[in-house]
Amino acid sequence: MRCVVSIDDFKILYNDWPYGVEEDIVHLVVWTKFELEDDPATDDLTPRMRREIDVFVERTFRSKMPAEKVIWFKNWKSLKSIHGIEHFHVMLYQPDPVFLRDITNGDVPVTEVQ
Structure with a gap:
């Protein structure tokens, strides 16, 4: 993203409020320190954003695993669960656990914390 100047501008973590997806799918959230520009007329991202x-996503995820195993989306503003911090979702199908550890800086899903 053009807005990313350094690694401190975003953080990739497991989604602590997981969706009901199959076990082989890992749901990550990319939290950003900057606005992800929406089109007020559509409540969706601008084409540029x-x-x-x-x-x-291409540089961070698809360069490390098959592109067909990576999808991303951003909830419309009206569907966002957390409004104060910008974020978008990335889902990975059967990612390498070492890649996950590296990309999340060792984060673990809340469902695995005991």
């Missing part, structure tokens, strides 16, 4: 996120 959608391209920037896709470039980030």
